[in-house]
Amino acid sequence: MEKIRIGIVGYGNLGKSAELGIRQNKDMELTGIFSRRNPQDLQLQDEAIPVYHLDQAAQMTDQIDVMVLCGGSLSDLPVQGPALAGLFNTVDGFDTHAKIPEYFDAVNLKAIQANKTCIIASGWDPGMFSLNRIYAEAILPVGETYTFWGEGVSQGHSDAIRRIDGVLDAKQYTIPVPEAIEAVQNGSLPKLTTREKHRRVCYVVADQGADRQRIEQTIKTMPNYFADYDTDVHFVSEDDLNRDHAGLPHGGLVIRYGQTGSNNDHSHTIEYRLKLDSNPDFTANVLLAYARAAYRMNRDGQFGAKTVADVAPAYLSAKSAVEIRQQLI
Amino acid sequence: MEKIRIGIVGYGNLGKSAELGIRQNKDMELTGIFSRRNPQDLQLQDEAIPVYHLDQAAQMTDQIDVMVLCGGSLSDLPVQGPALAGLFNTVDGFDTHAKIPEYFDAVNLKAIQANKTCIIASGWDPGMFSLNRIYAEAILPVGETYTFWGEGVSQGHSDAIRRIDGVLDAKQYTIPVPEAIEAVQNGSLPKLTTREKHRRVCYVVADQGADRQRIEQTIKTMPNYFADYDTDVHFVSEDDLNRDHAGLPHGGLVIRYGQTGSNNDHSHTIEYRLKLDSNPDFTANVLLAYARAAYRMNRDGQFGAKTVADVAPAYLSAKSAVEIRQQLI
Numbered sequence: 214m215e216k217i218r219i220g221i222v223g224y225g226n227l228g229k230s231a232e233l234g235i236r237q238n239k240d241m242e243l244t245g246i247f248s249r250r251n252p253q254d255l256q257l258q259d260e261a262i263p264v265y266h267l268d269q270a271a272q273m274t275d276q277i278d279v280m281v282l283c284g285g286s287l288s289d290l291p292v293q294g295p296a297l298a299g300l301f302n303t304v305d306g307f308d309t310h311a312k313i314p315e316y317f318d319a320v321n322l323k324a325i326q327a328n329k330t331c332i333i334a335s336g337w338d339p340g341m342f343s344l345n346r347i348y349a350e351a352i353l354p355v356g357e358t359y360t361f362w363g364e365g366v367s368q369g370h371s372d373a374i375r376r377i378d379g380v381l382d383a384k385q386y387t388i389p390v391p392e393a394i395e396a397v398q399n400g401s402l403p404k405l406t407t408r409e410k411h412r413r414v415c416y417v418v419a420d421q422g423a424d425r426q427r428i429e430q431t432i433k434t435m436p437n438y439f440a441d442y443d444t445d446v447h448f449v450s451e452d453d454l455n456r457d458h459a460g461l462p463h464g465g466l467v468i469r470y471g472q473t474g475s476n477n478d479h480s481h482t483i484e485y486r487l488k489l490d491s492n493p494d495f496t497a498n499v500l501l502a503y504a505r506a507a508y509r510m511n512r513d514g515q516f517g518a519k520t521v522a523d524v525a526p527a528y529l530s531a532k533s534a535v536e537i538r539q540q541l542i
Numbered sequence: 543m544e545k546i547r548i549g550i551v552g553y554g555n556l557g558k559s560a561e562l563g564i565r566q567n568k569d570m571e572l573t574g575i576f577s578r579r580n581p582q583d584l585q586l587q588d589e590a591i592p593v594y595h596l597d598q599a600a601q602m603t604d605q606i607d608v609m610v611l612c613g614g615s616l617s618d619l620p621v622q623g624p625a626l627a628g629l630f631n632t633v634d635g636f637d638t639h640a641k642i643p644e645y646f647d648a649v650n651l652k653a654i655q656a657n658k659t660c661i662i663a664s665g666w667d668p669g670m671f672s673l674n675r676i677y678a679e680a681i682l683p684v685g686e687t688y689t690f691w692g693e694g695v696s697q698g699h700s701d702a703i704r705r706i707d708g709v710l711d712a713k714q715y716t717i718p719v720p721e722a723i724e725a726v727q728n729g730s731l732p733k734l735t736t737r738e739k740h741r742r743v744c745y746v747v748a749d750q751g752a753d754r755q756r757i758e759q760t761i762k763t764m765p766n767y768f769a770d771y772d773t774d775v776h777f778v779s780e781d782d783l784n785r786d787h788a789g790l791p792h793g794g795l796v797i798r799y800g801q802t803g804s805n806n807d808h809s810h811t812i813e814y815r816l817k818l819d820s821n822p823d824f825t826a827n828v829l830l831a832y833a834r835a836a837y838r839m840n841r842d843g844q845f846g847a848k849t850v851a852d853v854a855p856a857y858l859s860a861k862s863a864v865e866i867r868q869q870l871i
Contacts, residue, residue, distance in 0.1 A: 233804055237683045258804060314867050334871050341677070341812075343871040344855055348670065350870070351831040351858035352824070354566045473823035475562055475587060481824050483670075484815040494802035495681070495810050502680040522859075522866050526673055527851040529680035537851050538643050541679070542663050542672040 216242040217508045218276060219501070220301070222267065222293060223283035224248050224255050226461065227306070230497035231281050232258055238501055240531055244277050267293075274300050279504040281305075283497070291316065298331040298518070299323040302507040304500050306336035313339065313520075321518035330511035332519045335503040336496040337487060338362070338465065344521050345467040345485040353471025353481055359397045361389035361410060365463025365492065373438045374415055377431050379423030382451060384458040386414045389466065397468050400480050407441040414445045418454050463492035502529040545571040546837050547605060548830070549630070551596065551622060552612035553577050553584050555790065556635070559826035560610050561587055567830055569860055573606050596622075603629050608833040610634075612826070620645065627660040627847070628652040631836040633829050635665035642668065642849075650847035659840035661848045664832040665825045666816060667691070667794065673850050674796040674814040682800025682810055688726045690718035690739060694792025694821065702767045703744055706760050708752030711780060713787040715743045718795065726797050729809050736770040743774045747783050792821035831858040 219241050221231050228246065235243045245263040248255055252264040265273070270280070280297050282305035284290050290307045297303050298320045307316050313334050324331040334340065338360070346358050367387045374383035393410050396403040403409075415432055419425055429446045432439055449457075464487045473479045489495045503521070506528035510519070527537055548570050550560050557575065564572045574592040577584055581593040594602070599609070609626050611634035613619050619636045626632050627649045636645050642663050653660040663669065667689070675687050696716045703712035722739050725732040732738075744761055748754055758775045761768055778786075793816045802808045818824045832850070835857035839848070856866055 230802070234802065237802070310871070313871050314864065317867055339871045341681070344677070346870045347855045347859050347866060348673070348831075351834075351855075351860070352670070352827050354827075354860070473559070473563065473566070473820060473827060479819035479823050481819060482815075482817045484813070484817075485674075486811075486813040486815070488811045488813075490808035490810060491802060494808050498681050498683075498802060502677075505680075520867060520871050522856040522863070522871065523854050525852050525854045526676045526680075530676050530851075531680070531683070534851070535643065537676060538646055538849060541675045542639070542642055542668045542849050542851065 214240060216240055217505060218242055218244045218278045219504060220244050220247055220270070220273070220277040220280045221283055222247045222270070222280055222297065223289065224250075224257075225283065225285075226493040227497055227500075228283035229258065230491065230493040231283055231500060232262065234494065234497045234501045237498070238505070238531065240505070241501065245273075247280075270297065271300055277301060278508050279304060281497075281500050281504055283500075291319075294331070294333065295319040295323045298329055299327045300329075302329050302511050303331040304335055304503045304507050305333055306340065306496055306500055307334045308336060308339055310339060317518050317520065325517045328511075328516050330507045330516055330519065332503045332507050332521070332524065334520050336499050337489075340496075340499050340521055341487070342465065342467050342485070345483075346469075347522055349467070349469035349471075349483040349485075353469055353473070353483065355473070355477060356469050356471025356481075357402050358467065358469045359405070360465065360467050361394060362465040363387035363389050363411065363463065365465070365489070366458075366461050368461070370413065370415075370438055373435060374417060374432055377428055379420045379428055380417055381420055382418040382454055384416045384454060388412050388414060394466065394468070397470055398482055398484075400470050400482075402470065408443060412443045412445070413439060414447070416447050416449050416454055416458050418451045419448055460490065461492045462490055463495075464488045505529060505531070543569060545569055546834060547571055547573045547607045548833060549573050549576055549599070549602070549606040549609045550612055551576045551599070551609055551626065552618065553579075553586075554612065554614075555822040556826055556829075557612035558587060559820065559822040560612055560829060561591065563823065563826045563830045566827070567834070567860065569834070570830065574602075576609075599626065600629055606630060607837050608633060610826075610829050610833055612829075620648075623660070623662065624648040624652045627658055628656045629658075631658050631840050632660040633664055633832045633836050634662055635669065635825055635829055636663045637665060637668055639668060646847050646849065654846045657840075657845050659836045659845055659848065661832045661836050661850070661853065663849050665828050666818075669825075669828050669850055670816070671794065671796050671814070674812075675798075676851055678796070678798035678800075678812040682798055682802070682812065684802070684806060685798050685800025685810075686731050687796065687798045688734070689794065689796050690723060691794040692716035692718050692740065692792065694794070694818070695787075695790050697790070699742065699744075699767055702764060703746060703761055706757055708749045708757055709746055710749055711747040711783055713745045713783060717741050717743060723795065723797070726799055727811060727813075729799050729811075731799065737772060741772045741774070742768060743776070745776050745778050745783055745787050747780045748777055789819065790821045791819055793817045834858060834860070
């Protein structure tokens with residue numbers, strides 16, 4: 214079997230999960246890990262995998278079919294995405310929703326010039342949740358779509374707490390409000406405020422002499438991150454945090470409630486729900502399925518930046534068109 | 543706005559729902575209803591809509607962009623599908639899973655010859671459930687997919703009961719077994735028999751002198767339809783049936799349970815769940831979204847038979863690519 218040769222750029226949580234995910238896909242092989250760090254400093258899960266400095270990538274365009282970009286959306290991808298789109302087919306999980314159009318245009322420009330196929334904003338939100346919003350709205354044009362996140366760890370919110378003076382470590386859980394989900398399912402088409410949709414629970418390890426009241430107050434009033442939510446703060450020991458909150462679970466739910474019939478007398482709900490033990494493992498696996506798609510779309514001459522909206526589902530499957538029709542349709 | 547001109551072939555439950563569904567899509571207009579019956583005999587919901595005999599369709603290829611085929615999979619579509627694929631872009635809900643490959647080939651041959659785009663086996667199963675099986679398996683290659691149907695009315699099973707001597711009318715509900723769904727959600731990867739996944743509940747109106755015990759026995763032992771299930775049979779009056787069981791609700795659930803990590807130590811579930819007040823309304827709306835896709839794919843030169851696996855999600859949306867990226871990704 215001809216294998217798709219994958220490169221991974223960035224070796225944080227997502228890159229590590231991508232390394233493991235490739236082992237689950239028999240039609241893929243991992244050519245190497247690319248990092249801005251000194252290659253000697255990376256401890257790989259499989260030591261047989263070569264590690265390269267990112268600067269070496271430009272000399273390896275004939276050895277890699279798709280680069281899976283595992284850097285962050287804040288500072289890594291805005292630079293790496295367009296740069297690597299000029300050299301490779303790529304897939305990434307760019308997740309700053311408001312900047313997706315701008316990022317798309319930057320990647321598209323380079324990908325078109327280089328005849329490459331670059332799928333951006335993949336993962337689960339954006340990604341699988343986006344797909345479900347698109348499908349559900351197309352099927353039920355009269356209706357309303359709601360997205361809930363959690364229960365799960367928000368790394369951005371955990372980081373925000375860690376930056377507070379006197380905080381040694383922290384984990385933040387985003388929790389959807391059950392009453393809000395029920396209201397949507399029951400068809401009451403609620404107008405939900407930020408506070409009504411989700412609440413936030415924080416586990417914080419404070420420095421010994423730190424003023425816990427000040428820390429709690431700083432968290433609960435932090436603009437954008439916590440001020441608009443009901444937030445619980447629990448102080449725990451470092452041991453407790455490591456024992457009870459070591460994982461990165463996440464998940465969520467997209468629901469569309471819609472109506473049909475001559476007087477909108479028939480109600481329908483479409484629900485798409487994820488429960489994930491490991492957010493990076495799942496996200497990496499989505500990226501790898503879209504890496505397969507990028508490789509095949511490129512072979513089919515579909516160049517430029519793409520989102521999940523532009524990718525026919527069959528491109529993601531390891532099965533042939535005939536097998537899909539026999540086994541999955 | 544340029545409107546997509548739709549024709550509907552067949553005016554049973556699905557055709558009637560398609561007539562209503564078109565009103566929800568601002569970029570579509572209904573050119574006419576086509577039937578094998580005498581056009582004068584059809585009572586339309588909107589009397590302003592022209593009704594034609596199906597034989598007239600061949601003279602109207604320049605007036606219709608997409609034909610929505612609303613006939614049955616048993617005898618209508620195997621004939622109409624290939625015949626109309628030689629004249630129009632089409633979309634249908636062909637749902638005999640085992641015969642999809644054969645039907646695909648027959649439609650494909652005619653569609654390719656005529657430069658038409660024909661999306662077959664759309665709807666919700668096959669259709670949206672197929673999509674979710676494809677996506678979920680591609681994302682979680684190590685795992686298992688389960689499909690549950692119901693709670694809802696199976697028209698095929700209701701018809702089978704009605705054919706029994708002494709039965710005046712009947713409604714059959716397919717009900718998924720909650721314990722089976724829980725076992726899947728809990729990751730026990732159960733091997734489920736037909737009986738363990740679903741049960742069947744029948745409401746039967748019997749002729750006055752009919753032998754109810756014989757009817758009940760005939761239902762419960764009917765091969766393929768009931769023999770492999772736990773089946774409840776309730777005899778009710780015609781009034782009760784019309785009052786309590788007039789609707790055609792349905793729904794169901796696709797779940798994939800999968801594992802990731804170096805030792806498959808992380809579990810994930812992907813669930814796609816539908817709750818539908820009206821099976822034909824929802825199915826018709828899916829067909830209409832795919833009618834939009836067939837029209838656009840044809841404009842883009844993508845000819846031949848297609849399934850939902852071959853259709854990029856953006857083709858279904860009334861929104862532009864830019865709007866999708868801004869609002870839905």
